[in-house]
Amino acid sequence: MDKERELQEELVWNAGYRMKECLRMIKICLDQLTEEQVWQKPNESTNSIANLILHLCGNITQYGIASIQDLEDERKRDEEFSIESGYTKSELIKKLEDTISDAKRAFYDAPLKELLRKRNVQGFNFSGVGNIIHVTEHLSYHTGQIALYTKLLNNQDLGFYSGVNLNVKNE
Template sequence: MKTNRSSLGEEFIENAVFRIDESMRMVQKSLDFLKEEDVWKRPNESSNSIGNILVHLCGNITQYILAGLDGREDLRKRDAEFAIQGGLSKSELIDQINTLILNVKSILQNLSDEQLTKHYKVQGFDLSGVGIVLHVVEHFSYHTGQIAFWTKLLKNRDLGFYEGLDLNLKNENGC
């Protein structure tokens, strides 16, 4: 379905979806290295487990995209996301976030310019649609880094996010 969106809007959504997919790829790769019991380990009482982070991401993304941009009822219980100490398996957690991300990408790909510039009240903030998408992308990326860091601490290994790529290539002007 073609939306009523400018080329700038198209470019913005295309790049937002790319970044969401990158975070999802890194989360999946991190989880592939973990044993079931690793998912709910906490480094200390002031920190969250990878399981908590994944539950929190689902809550945040649901609140911002599904309830915010898509107008669904906001049923989030944020404090509960951090109180959970188990009960969901690694595969259940990844299935939940994968299903959510598929839904989110469908919503994003159908947003109009009007929806991207309209303002919404989400979690007490007044944000445009663009602001909501930026928040979700950066928030997902932030927690992806936490998941990767905690996985590296647990497993003492490089996670190979960029295997096969030469990240030392220099930029080319005019790309």
């Protein structure tokens, strides 16, 4: 295997791993919340967890799928935040799972030239690699918000790393 393909596979595997971890954490959060809590907004300046998940699906599709596959950008960003119902917890998770799966496939299938090509997305100029990094960090950012809001609602540890010794030193 050539070094470029090896680097691409390493980048895509690590981005995919981080995305899978975020999905795992979001599922843990939703499992601890009621259907009503998922749509609840803490205040007028914040979004519900459901809106954040819809927002993540829109963002991942725009940056990670449409842009990298050179498809038409059909995102309606404002709708991600204005919807107030219409999805159950399981439907939200399925939508996010499918979106993440499609993005990971787009990352893996992209030819190297597509990962290096600069393109404008949402007014920003990134390469395909930049888009992969954006998708990964954006998903992580909102996963943290979802986790914090879940902790505030339930006043309990989420158990993301139950049974894992996080004090193990680097080798």
